[in-house]
Amino acid sequence: MASYMGNHIHLSVFGQSHSEAIGVTIDGLPAGEAVDFGELAQFLKRRAPGRDATATPRKEADVPHILCGLVDGMTCGAPLTAVIENTNTRSQDYAQLRDTPRPGHADWTAQVKYGGFQDVAGGGHFSGRLTAPVCIAGGICLQILARRGIHIGAHIRSIAQVEDTPFSPMGESWECFKQIQESQFPVLNPEAGERMRETILLAHKEGDSVGGVVECMVTGLPAGVGDPMFQGLESQLAAALFAIPAVKGVEFGSGFLAAELRGSQNNDPFVMENGVVTTTSNHAGGILGGISNGMPLLFRVAFKPTPSIAQTQQTISLSTGAAAPLQVAGRHDPCIVPRAVPVVEAAAAVVLLDALLQRNTDRL
Amino acid sequence: MASYMGNHIHLSVFGQSHSEAIGVTIDGLPAGEAVDFGELAQFLKRRAPGRDATATPRKEADVPHILCGLVDGMTCGAPLTAVIENTNTRSQDYAQLRDTPRPGHADWTAQVKYGGFQDVAGGGHFSGRLTAPVCIAGGICLQILARRGIHIGAHIRSIAQVEDTPFSPMGESWECFKQIQESQFPVLNPEAGERMRETILLAHKEGDSVGGVVECMVTGLPAGVGDPMFQGLESQLAAALFAIPAVKGVEFGSGFLAAELRGSQNNDPFVMENGVVTTTSNHAGGILGGISNGMPLLFRVAFKPTPSIAQTQQTISLSTGAAAPLQVAGRHDPCIVPRAVPVVEAAAAVVLLDALLQRNTDRL
């Protein structure tokens, strides 16, 4: 296991889907930062299930309980630990899951790695539920960044073949981000959102699921944040984003499309505007040589369709080797993308706060 | 700076484009592994310039010189350091580069980060030349992996809009990899390769450049390698791949296409074959929950077009703020993708050897 990350903002995520609690310890938060719990609750609510008809009707309160790290609502320099209690733990018999791995899930790979000792209930430590602690950490980091004028916004870029209006690479306003965050379905174009919802509900009706793409933007990040090579912003962001279950692709700026462009199209010309160096386009997604160039950061994250589907699937019994048709029981999201939007923001927030602190070590 | 990576195979890359030497220290190589220098030279040759008409005619000998870490051609457990001497250092006056940052390069971001003290000659530490030490490290790791039946192969998947035949997700043979490695232009379909070369040469003729996609496969990797969350195989591979200059996108298995699929299409059904658990498709790219499932690893890496182009580009003088049309001098690759193919293999080899050693710590 290696459920920790970060140099300065060091996250340690713990818990299984059905363990008594899940949570996170954040070591390295600067002292003297206020935590707005109302705002944090709003943020977590965006990830919570049952918010929209397209999501699982399961109810998870997901109220973070802070064990330490705050004094009078302010960070005190000590590690901050937050936990969420799991209310319905071990309610079912999961013995069957240990024998018949679900396609598209980590049941089988966990079985090999942990020799049968892994927690299979609800996916154990591999459950998407573990993104809740990441959101607690990210939600706190977002507040600290926002105080410095750095804002992170994300929307559903596409569900199956249905596309939302893309972010303008040159930047979106804080109000635009806020509007998405407050809407029930996080898109720029409500009409596209409506078609996405229909696509999801149709798949659900057919006992199936769909995937999609989340697009994320960071504004207000100054130039000079990041490092070359292995600690470049792209490397660090990608490592955090691929840690989110179901993520199978990450691209920055023009991304895979850049591979089809010519240099004369893809290079962003430099200009000076009001004494500030900027570029007239943003194919780079705000990053050159692993370091921010002052333009908005822009990246997209591809999510595969939820592997838990009601349709009968083909798997095997590990004990007998025989084919074992499987119907995944329970109520699952037919599409996790809407709920993944704040998770992407959270992961980015942790990485960027870490990178901002790291920048302070460029000078003695 | 943070030009190091890895837990067990700890790479520390050093050097600037025009410093006296560039190189790498690899700490953590198991003792008793032979290094075949002929094979290593063959591997490095695939990255060297001047191999094909589409690449820069610059000549770089790139002969690695081993300073330590070997006894009688075998790893001895001590860190292995290899250097490549830079023969034509500081031959030009690069003062102008410090004032007029090249679009698409790290000149400007390095200027902000290092306050003007960065090495601008040839791109300094940000130069693609720094991938040579990565290839030395990767070339050695590839030999160690191959001895365990683990093979890594890559080809050009596309240049601009021209596509090569994709790897079969169910696996390619070692002979297939070998054939690509030995061909002058690393593709599966020679006819597609010919059209790619024409595309590159046309761009070059027009003072421009093109990008492309590298597809990479790993065969023979046992199930159970990797970790959940932040140390998942996708996170670790992506972090290493995005450290390669010009990479703007990484996807595993079906990748971004998975976002358009349904769960019933994207899930890989499990079957038992000759007592081995396997899947009948490989949309997952061999990774579930961050851990290898025994199927071939499959991923694609998007490279932007070379930012150095002969056409006049728009930039500014940092000192005066005035617009400064720029023509990048020198002989540059109109497309770095062909030479990037072994770099992708090398980065993957380092990460996978690290993950294999990490797996040994799953049990006491």
Place this chain on the structure above:
Amino acid sequence: MASYMGNHIHLSVFGQSHSEAIGVTIDGLPAGEAVDFGELAQFLKRRAPGRDATATPRKEADVPHILCGLVDGMTCGAPLTAVIENTNTRSQDYAQLRDTPRPGHADWTAQVKYGGFQDVAGGGHFSGRLTAPVCIAGGICLQILARRGIHIGAHIRSIAQVEDTPFSPMGESWECFKQIQESQFPVLNPEAGERMRETILLAHKEGDSVGGVVECMVTGLPAGVGDPMFQGLESQLAAALFAIPAVKGVEFGSGFLAAELRGSQNNDPFVMENGVVTTTSNHAGGILGGISNGMPLLFRVAFKPTPSIAQTQQTISLSTGAAAPLQVAGRHDPCIVPRAVPVVEAAAAVVLLDALLQRNTDRL
């Protein structure tokens, strides 16, 4: 803050003396290891206050509550998090402590580092109370090590000038360790223990405190564990031991005495005994070149006297700069050494389990 350590057994310690809870997350425990809670409780009891007349009469239940990481009492590969609730939090007004730093405590240095935002109540994150989570982690690691025949024992080597019989450098039996663990005052020689207790009680009576030395031994550790240079066993053990509050010195084998010896006295001659390479003396304390040589590990840890004393001490008001005589209120241990004995064992257990797992990466 950086309250985490370890490569494979990754500890993340959290909590403040008066926060709602304190605890630890242990990431990297091998799956399938049973945790004996009775044994763990016995171990924690050795650290708990109120066990002996020489310790503070404060009562701390210190019952660890496991939030996750176990399935049916066995480690499941997921991070294990244990918390201890703090029952009497924030009962007092500590505002005064923020202004008048206690001599010998971290009040002043924390004030500088955290700019006044640190938690001052009970010493905050710097409190000796934070050694309880370390003991939970260490107690679990001790059980895992014991199953492999590796045993760790420690005793009070001295209190002020009163000395206990030293461990024989050639090794002590598991029964010897057990006897110390079960005794109320952890010494080899009960008579010396009695004099130590008198020394402590006398100091206490005079409103003062005393320090002492803990000696620790590890038996059953095979040869070949550890690494050269910065990851040597001495470096890793020392880093963990100096993290225990009040530790001011660490020495291995003959330690500082070795500085007075000649090479002919200090070198341990090699002999072969029943086919096993061993040495006829153990001045090295079981470590050569940072790596275990198969002999018992032996080291001593110096603890300063408890800084909290009833006598009036000299300090200042940070706000006025005026001298401020200070009497530290509350009931404090006149000597923390007896309670520190299991903490030393715990810290060593974590480091050695980490090193044992690391050894698995010596070979592919």
Place this chain on the structure above:
Amino acid sequence: MASYMGNHIHLSVFGQSHSEAIGVTIDGLPAGEAVDFGELAQFLKRRAPGRDATATPRKEADVPHILCGLVDGMTCGAPLTAVIENTNTRSQDYAQLRDTPRPGHADWTAQVKYGGFQDVAGGGHFSGRLTAPVCIAGGICLQILARRGIHIGAHIRSIAQVEDTPFSPMGESWECFKQIQESQFPVLNPEAGERMRETILLAHKEGDSVGGVVECMVTGLPAGVGDPMFQGLESQLAAALFAIPAVKGVEFGSGFLAAELRGSQNNDPFVMENGVVTTTSNHAGGILGGISNGMPLLFRVAFKPTPSIAQTQQTISLSTGAAAPLQVAGRHDPCIVPRAVPVVEAAAAVVLLDALLQRNTDRL
């Protein structure tokens, strides 16, 4: 192997005693720092052999060759790599050493760890020669620290039973440090130095060796540098110091003596002097809770006697198991302590520069 350390000043040390070269890569040096090569050469000379009659007459030029990381003599932000060529490599047949491990050396433990593949020539990677690269790194860090008014000085505190005048815990002047550095034998009291030299020469004459203690002080370090727990200054310094071959003990401030004191004696009373918080004694050695308190740092490092002695010693033949009397050939230092003085300063300098940069991350 794990021959790297540090978070911000990341050292990667490479080489074996008889490999073609040894060296170090320093990643993370702030850009824009001048390196004074004359000063560096003077510093390295203090470690070089043949400086005093008490040291081995071997000649090692030890001229560091900078491969990269500098532009016009200034750090450029890129990793700095320095190598020292080994002139007389592989001149002897060391096959015998592989069979008959030298007492007190790492021959046997390396044999177990690396399975016989280790480099035995001259001790391989375990050789004291590897402290030369540490001194290059430390020498550069010392220059950077000195520019900020932070000075590090060390002297021989004792050789066998002969003691030098100790440093005053309240601080020594930069001139005092300088005087020691310029003297041929680094002590405060020349008369004590003379007796030390006699002690060393007598041991040498008798085919033996002696150990000693180095005392080190850091002045000018501001309060607030360091971290609690595992990243405390004591933990970090001790980890680096125990990485120096032959170190068997480390103590801070009153160290082991503190274990004999009472709290009322050992606590350092706070006073305000010219608006600065300071203490009237320095039993803490300048560190409280792992964090600097503004007083001079003071610590002592115990070195065992050189294990290589001319006297016949008892060892075994690993192949036959038979006793094998051994006479270590070659010219060895009868006492490595005088040459170890700058190594202690160097290790401290690297750790403190790292800690100073880390402090910058306390605030956003």
